[in-house]
Amino acid sequence: MGTAEHYHPRLRIIVKGSEVPVPSNIGVDPTTGAMSALHTHERDGTIHIEADRAGETFTLGQLFVEWGVELTTTQIGGVQAADGQQVTLTSNGTAVSGDPARLRLEPDQQIVLQLP
Secondary structure (H helix, E strand, O other): OOOOEEEOOEEEEEEOOEEEOOOOOOOEOOOOOOEOOEEOOOOOOEOEEEEOOOOOOOEHHHHHHHHOOOEOOOEEOOEEOOOOOOOEEEEOOEEEOOOHHHOEOOOOOEEEEEEO
């Protein structure tokens, strides 16, 4: 965890019409309390980025790795998209195509991941 840059994207996850909460304490060691540069505190979807270097790049996929949850174009966690469907992703209301794990996290970004 660093102090060169500190910002907060926000993530909503909707799977088959139901909101899935983003857990608190992703990226926080339960024994020591040590935090990775990318972590959560509350269950409100706020992602905390606390970087060692200004301009360091973080992705949505890194959050999911910290969480231990699979994220692909057709899967969120243990839920697979139906045949012919894919995970949809918006960033600040704009549709983003491709692999959702590659989405670069930015200050005050509003991210919505959906699996129909």
